[in-house]
Amino acid sequence: MNIIVPIKQVPDLVEELEVDASGKGLDREWLKLKVNEFDDHALEEALLLKEENGGTVTVIALDGEDIDKALYAAAAKGADRVVKVTGDFEVPVPNHTAARALADVIKSMDCGLVLTGVQSVEDRDGQLGVLLAHYLGMPHISVVTHVSVNGGEVTVHKEYGGGVVAEYEATAPVVLGIQAARETPRYVPVAKVRQAMRSTALEEVAAHAADAGAGSSVSRMFKPESGGHAEMLQGSAEEVAGKLAEIIKSKM
Amino acid sequence: MSNNIFVITEHLKGQVDDVSYEMLGKAKELAASYGGQVIAVLLGSGAKSLADDFAADKVLYAGHPQLAEFNPEGYCKTIAGLVNSHEPKAVLVAYSSQGVDIAAALSVECDLPLVAYVSNLNAESITSQLYGGKMSVESKVEGERYIAAVLPGAFPADAGKGGGATVEEVAVPELDGLKVRFKHLIEPEGGDVDITQQKVLVSVGRGIQNEDNLPIVQELADKLGGALSSSRPIVDSKWLPKTRQVGKSGLKVKPKVYIAVGISGAPEHIEGMKDAECIIAINTDPNAPIFDYAHYGVTEDLFDVVPALTEKL
Numbered sequence: 154m155n156i157i158v159p160i161k162q163v164p165d166l167v168e169e170l171e172v173d174a175s176g177k178g179l180d181r182e183w184l185k186l187k188v189n190e191f192d193d194h195a196l197e198e199a200l201l202l203k204e205e206n207g208g209t210v211t212v213i214a215l216d217g218e219d220i221d222k223a224l225y226a227a228a229a230k231g232a233d234r235v236v237k238v239t240g241d242f243e244v245p246v247p248n249h250t251a252a253r254a255l256a257d258v259i260k261s262m263d264c265g266l267v268l269t270g271v272q273s274v275e276d277r278d279g280q281l282g283v284l285l286a287h288y289l290g291m292p293h294i295s296v297v298t299h300v301s302v303n304g305g306e307v308t309v310h311k312e313y314g315g316g317v318v319a320e321y322e323a324t325a326p327v328v329l330g331i332q333a334a335r336e337t338p339r340y341v342p343v344a345k346v347r348q349a350m351r352s353t354a355l356e357e358v359a360a361h362a363a364d365a366g367a368g369s370s371v372s373r374m375f376k377p378e379s380g381g382h383a384e385m386l387q388g389s390a391e392e393v394a395g396k397l398a399e400i401i402k403s404k405m
Numbered sequence: 406m407s408n409n410i411f412v413i414t415e416h417l418k419g420q421v422d423d424v425s426y427e428m429l430g431k432a433k434e435l436a437a438s439y440g441g442q443v444i445a446v447l448l449g450s451g452a453k454s455l456a457d458d459f460a461a462d463k464v465l466y467a468g469h470p471q472l473a474e475f476n477p478e479g480y481c482k483t484i485a486g487l488v489n490s491h492e493p494k495a496v497l498v499a500y501s502s503q504g505v506d507i508a509a510a511l512s513v514e515c516d517l518p519l520v521a522y523v524s525n526l527n528a529e530s531i532t533s534q535l536y537g538g539k540m541s542v543e544s545k546v547e548g549e550r551y552i553a554a555v556l557p558g559a560f561p562a563d564a565g566k567g568g569g570a571t572v573e574e575v576a577v578p579e580l581d582g583l584k585v586r587f588k589h590l591i592e593p594e595g596g597d598v599d600i601t602q603q604k605v606l607v608s609v610g611r612g613i614q615n616e617d618n619l620p621i622v623q624e625l626a627d628k629l630g631g632a633l634s635s636s637r638p639i640v641d642s643k644w645l646p647k648t649r650q651v652g653k654s655g656l657k658v659k660p661k662v663y664i665a666v667g668i669s670g671a672p673e674h675i676e677g678m679k680d681a682e683c684i685i686a687i688n689t690d691p692n693a694p695i696f697d698y699a700h701y702g703v704t705e706d707l708f709d710v711v712p713a714l715t716e717k718l
């Protein structure tokens with residue numbers, strides 16, 4: 154079964170985020186990007202399924218900052234094809250736009266499964282996988298933690314709260330929003346990514362122009378006002394530990 | 406088009422999820438400002454009585470054996486049909502495991518803008534929490550109608566309870582030959598400790614870096630006579646069993662003392678612990694959202710503070 158995995162770069166939340174001068178977006182000048190962590194899980198699950206059942210894994214992404222590096226890293230991990238959809242996209246690109254552009258390209262590919270990360274930190278207009286499924290006319294299941302393939306049928310687990318999962322069977326092709334791969338996403342050393350840069354053909358496909366966008370726009374971005382109800386304890390680690398010990402004892 | 410507010414309710418194992426009541430309460434406010442009614446949408450099989458406590462003007466009930474359990478395909482088809490024929494002003498869907506499979510589907514099938522991760526909304530503005538809770542954004546929708554995917558826990562549930570709605574049974578579209586089929590629910594295996602019953606939880610997140618460092622937090626938990634719980638990535642990495650996970654897809658906990666160690670405070674984590682009596686957060690990032698929910702905060706390195714604290718107790 155051929156598996157397609159759309160990936161994207163998102164801001165790394167470890168860095169401090171600032172609002173830009175327009176007051177409507179992030180200041181992207183110093184922003185550090187990384188692959189959406191759930192996309193990493195989707196790719197891992199796709200590679201594991203390929204190792205079990207054969208087939209191919211194609212990783213696809215819209216053009217954007219640092220995306221080549223991410224695609225080469227996917228190739229180094231074992232993706233058979235890496236495809237970049239080129240075009241003049243808004244930053245960050247709304248998921249409606251991304252889903253339409255991706256659907257346009259995926260439509261002409263032979264695919265049994267599309268695995269997306271279940272969500273990203275930038276999904277202001279909804280989750281990509283479900284949008285993509287509906288533009289492709291495929292069914293979808295999100296919050297997936299287990300996938301197995303048997304011919305043209307897939308069995309998946311969808312996760313609820315408290316560790317309860319629902320098992321579904323679906324007839325491929327289907328789009329799955331992956332919450333967690335069964336293994337921790339594999340790591341590739343930089344040397345292997347460099348090697349992939351030399352040996353991998355990064356395919357480019359142009360997106361169709363004129364997109365309708367998300368149907369909504371940001372009018373204001375701001376840091377959440379609460380700004381910490383927490384009373385911050387100051388001092389050395391020793392001093393702070395002393396204060397914490399007192400507080401904890403008084404609450405128990 | 407109408408000025409009514411649709412609320413897509415949800416249930417699992419015969420129980421309505423609190424988020425449905427939270428949305429119904431909010432919908433009442435919205436309906437008042439738009440001059441419309443609150444319409445609850447309920448799907449199931451023999452499940453009409455689940456609407457008994459809905460504070461709504463009307464309940465649209467779609468009953469069918471294929472809808473007994475949540476099915477992304479069957480549910481989306483049925484709900485999209487209702488939204489298209491009733492043309493409500495706004496549709497509220499939970500940002501939950503079920504809701505993720507509904508909101509974006511409706512956006513495409515009903516051609517309506519969708520705003521996700523919604524933490525607040527009124528007739529003037531829709532606020533979302535993005536970047537793991539580190540930024541808020543207000544969105545402006547084009548056109549008159551929209552869908553909002555609402556974060557669980559954003560509004561009080563009590564405001565959405567009351568009952569007295571008229572229930573209208575609606576026709577269900579053709580559901581034969583669905584490509585997605587529900588099989589069964591799988592319950593989690595019982596764990597060694599029940600974290601929902603602990604007075605003290607030391608909860609560990611990705612800040613702990615690797616499995617070998619876990620004894621640092623375990624020792625603190627032992628000293629306090631409590632248990633070790635965690636954020637999701639720790640469980641995904643298999644360093645702790647699933648039964649220790651706090652949050653949206655884990656357990657909801659309300660201990661007397663909750664010590665979050667190296668946890669950023671993503672909305673999905675907050676959902677599980679915000680009602681703890683005393684929340685203490687240890688995190689080197691002064692902007693970590695966890696400090697918005699904690700009562701006491703410390704920005705020193707966990708590898709210094711935690712052993713020192715264990716020592717002092």
Ligand SMILES: Cc1cc2nc3c(=O)[nH]c(=O)nc-3n(C[C@H](O)[C@H](O)[C@H](O)COP(=O)(O)OP(=O)(O)OC[C@H]3O[C@@H](n4cnc5c(N)ncnc54)[C@H](O)[C@@H]3O)c2cc1C
Binds near residue numbers: 609635654668670693
């Ligand atoms: C559908 C869905 C359901 C989910 N359900 C859950 C759930 O039930 N529970 C859950 O927790 N998550 C859940 N998540 C995941 C959630 O979105 C976050 O990814 C997760 O909570 C982040 O975990 P974390 O805070 O441990 O890691 P991070 O967000 O990576 O935070 C690590 C923190 O450690 C701090 N840190 C690093 N080093 C140190 C140090 N030396 N000393 C002190 N602090 C340090 C950093 O500043 C950072 O804030 C869910 C996600 C989805 C999509």
